[in-house]
Amino acid sequence: MKILAVYSIKGGVGKTAAAVNLAYCAAQSGMKTLLWDFDPQAASTFYFRVKPKLNKSMKKAVKGKSDLDAEIKATDFDNLDILPADFSCRNMDLFLDSADKPKKAVRDMFKSISGDYDIAIADAPPGITLLSEGIMSAADVLAVPLIPTTLSLRTCEMLLNFMKDNKIKDVKTALFFSMADRRKKIHRDVMDGAEFEKAKLLENYVPYSADVEKMGLHREPVGAFSPKSKAAVSYGGIWREIVNIL
Amino acid sequence: MKKRIFALKNFSLNALEAFAGFTLRQNITGVMKKVELPDELFPLRDRVECLLRKDSFSLINEDGKTVCRLNLTEIEVCSAGSVFNFSFAELIPLKGYFGEFCIVQAAVEDQGGKETKKLPVIYSVRKAGFRSDAGKGTVEADKTPDAPAADVIRNILIRLINIAEAKEHGVLEDTDPEFLHDFRVALRRSRSAFSMFKGAFPPEEHEYFRQKLSHLFARTSLARDLDVYIKIMGQYRAVLPDSMQDDLEPVEKYLTAMKKKEHEKIVGLINSEEYSLFKNEWRNFLGRAVYGEKGMQRVRDAASEVIKNAYAKIVKDGRKLDNSSPASDIHKVRIGCKKLRYALEFFRPIFPSKQADAVTKKLKTLQDSLGAHQDYEVQREKLLRYTEEAAKGMKDKVNLSLASGYLARYLDELKCSERERCLEMIDSFISDKVRAQIKEMIK
Numbered sequence A: 001m002k003i004l005a006v007y008s009i010k011g012g013v014g015k016t017a018a019a020v021n022l023a024y025c026a027a028q029s030g031m032k033t034l035l036w037d038f039d040p041q042a043a044s045t046f047y048f049r050v051k052p053k054l055n056k057s058m059k060k061a062v063k064g065k066s067d068l069d070a071e072i073k074a075t076d077f078d079n080l081d082i083l084p085a086d087f088s089c090r091n092m093d094l095f096l097d098s099a100d101k102p103k104k105a106v107r108d109m110f111k112s113i114s115g116d117y118d119i120a121i122a123d124a125p126p127g128i129t130l131l132s133e134g135i136m137s138a139a140d141v142l143a144v145p146l147i148p149t150t151l152s153l154r155t156c157e158m159l160l161n162f163m164k165d166n167k168i169k170d171v172k173t174a175l176f177f178s179m180a181d182r183r184k185k186i187h188r189d190v191m192d193g194a195e196f197e198k199a200k201l202l203e204n205y206v207p208y209s210a211d212v213e214k215m216g217l218h219r220e221p222v223g224a225f226s227p228k229s230k231a232a233v234s235y236g237g238i239w240r241e242i243v244n245i246l
Numbered sequence B: 001m002k003k004r005i006f007a008l009k010n011f012s013l014n015a016l017e018a019f020a021g022f023t024l025r026q027n028i029t030g031v032m033k034k035v036e037l038p039d040e041l042f043p044l045r046d047r048v049e050c051l052l053r054k055d056s057f058s059l060i061n062e063d064g065k066t067v068c069r070l071n072l073t074e075i076e077v078c079s080a081g082s083v084f085n086f087s088f089a090e091l092i093p094l095k096g097y098f099g100e101f102c103i104v105q106a107a108v109e110d111q112g113g114k115e116t117k118k119l120p121v122i123y124s125v126r127k128a129g130f131r132s133d134a135g136k137g138t139v140e141a142d143k144t145p146d147a148p149a150a151d152v153i154r155n156i157l158i159r160l161i162n163i164a165e166a167k168e169h170g171v172l173e174d175t176d177p178e179f180l181h182d183f184r185v186a187l188r189r190s191r192s193a194f195s196m197f198k199g200a201f202p203p204e205e206h207e208y209f210r211q212k213l214s215h216l217f218a219r220t221s222l223a224r225d226l227d228v229y230i231k232i233m234g235q236y237r238a239v240l241p242d243s244m245q246d247d248l249e250p251v252e253k254y255l256t257a258m259k260k261k262e263h264e265k266i267v268g269l270i271n272s273e274e275y276s277l278f279k280n281e282w283r284n285f286l287g288r289a290v291y292g293e294k295g296m297q298r299v300r301d302a303a304s305e306v307i308k309n310a311y312a313k314i315v316k317d318g319r320k321l322d323n324s325s326p327a328s329d330i331h332k333v334r335i336g337c338k339k340l341r342y343a344l345e346f347f348r349p350i351f352p353s354k355q356a357d358a359v360t361k362k363l364k365t366l367q368d369s370l371g372a373h374q375d376y377e378v379q380r381e382k383l384l385r386y387t388e389e390a391a392k393g394m395k396d397k398v399n400l401s402l403a404s405g406y407l408a409r410y411l412d413e414l415k416c417s418e419r420e421r422c423l424e425m426i427d428s429f430i431s432d433k434v435r436a437q438i439k440e441m442i443k
Ligand SMILES: Nc1ncnc2c1ncn2[C@@H]1O[C@H](COP(=O)(O)OP(=O)(O)OP(=O)(O)O)[C@@H](O)[C@H]1O
Pocket: A010, A011, A012, A013, A014, A015, A016, A017, A018, A039, A043, A124, A125, A126, A178, A179, A180, A206, A207, A208, A209, A210, A212, A213, A214
């Protein structure tokens, strides 16, 4: 099972939108896909009309004592299941802190998912936390959405340095622009001038799009209710680039 | 979790929604289309036509989330102007929504839905009253007690050769040993039905075809034996002590290699001109209205005689048995039982079903026990023979012969305990009670 983590230090940059839509693309391509919602706000879970899970199981899960398979729900789409978030996710760092080896604990949680899935896609909460560190070290590919602003670029550099300092190197990092509006000069400038040494910048980007905002109304991935929209097409392009480096 | 299929009567989608508390959404609306009958109904294809329509639904909860999928299948079975209608609900569970699945299932059952493990098409064709000989492997005479015996037997024999033929492709592919088994059973039944009614056909032709059938049957015997034995080897492993687990491997390898060779022979046989010539001759013969001296006898009388004689033979052989009788004597009773069983099966519709079924039931349990007894005997003997064959050319034969010796003793014990049971059951089968039942049946 490959692991794709969608993550950024900054909040509100389109991580959840990307995780949900990439999971949909993966499933459509025929891969057996598990979307794992780590965010206590349970936004991914909401987008698939699934209720947040009732048992607050994360404390046990960190200790390897919870049957995560039993928490998994089928979504309404073929090949796509979700491991819903619950409120206990907000205390993940507390639980991880009391574990001997927090990073290993996160890796083991992924391993405890039975072998049926071709790929697990993690929707991680923002911020630099033990959880995000664990997810980064477990992942095969780390997908990082970037809003095309100078400030975002600086935060991104911070992340790349953090990974280097903490010797998180078995993961390929794929950056892509998110909520990009090429009518804005600043977005154009940043997108056209951006260069990264330590990470790959994907060619496809997610445009700023009303369709993505409407996901909250439809409670479905964009591809399900507007498959020809620019946003759906761009997630498809990003997915294909990611498959190539998985 | 697997999907489940329910046969329905007067089913209402509204009632389902109300009971389950979920909303139905239709995803696909189907159209009535002709469907091919599945393999096991293949022989019915000229008589029966099946139309099918499938609609797909989702059951949706208050969040708009699908919690269970439902396919409704409508089937029309048509034959000679009559139409029979059936409908089915197929419930497909979704991971993580088991509770919801149970509620929907309860709602379907509340409306009288009955779970079935059969495919809807098969279920419908059966319920509509159509039977295909090939599926069961057995053939029954039509309910015509006054028809000439030769005609009825001919009809049975034609259907049996059709069954054998329908199994040919499976025998060639050899994906499942059951094909060869069914093929052989059809041949054995043919031989048995044919031999039982010796007088119904002209003697020369009877002798000619009887030999041909026996010969054909014999040429497939070794392959069948090997199939059985290969399967049994797995069970032997379980019986052997841990330390001996792998010691019979040379025998397994030997058997598999032999089976391959035998299978090739059978492929050659089925593809041979000789075999297709035989089938032609046989069908030609069965298509001609020729009668031996007893051919015009009423089938009911002829069948009664056959059954009476078959039973008398069992009684005669059975009475001779005691605790010291050799296995071959018990085997004689077994052969007699097989004949009686086939006769009872062929002519079941001709006789009152109450007595016929009672006798058949008793006979069946006796046959099971006889079969087990004979199997242990034969297995033991063959184990020793195959071991000897497999050991040829092996340097270190000690472990192999230890393991096979161990098993031989084990089989011996099983045989002895089965033997007692066998003798008791034979005793009870040749009792006055069964004799009276048979008498009542054929009177
Ligand atoms: N490409 C886009 N165009 C327009 N709106 C977007 C786009 N991507 C995301 N949004 C909107 O921006 C908001 C934040 O997006 P999202 O939840 O995906 O970000 P996030 O990084 O997961 O946030 P958080 O850090 O809170 O988890 C949402 O309201 C979403 O609808």
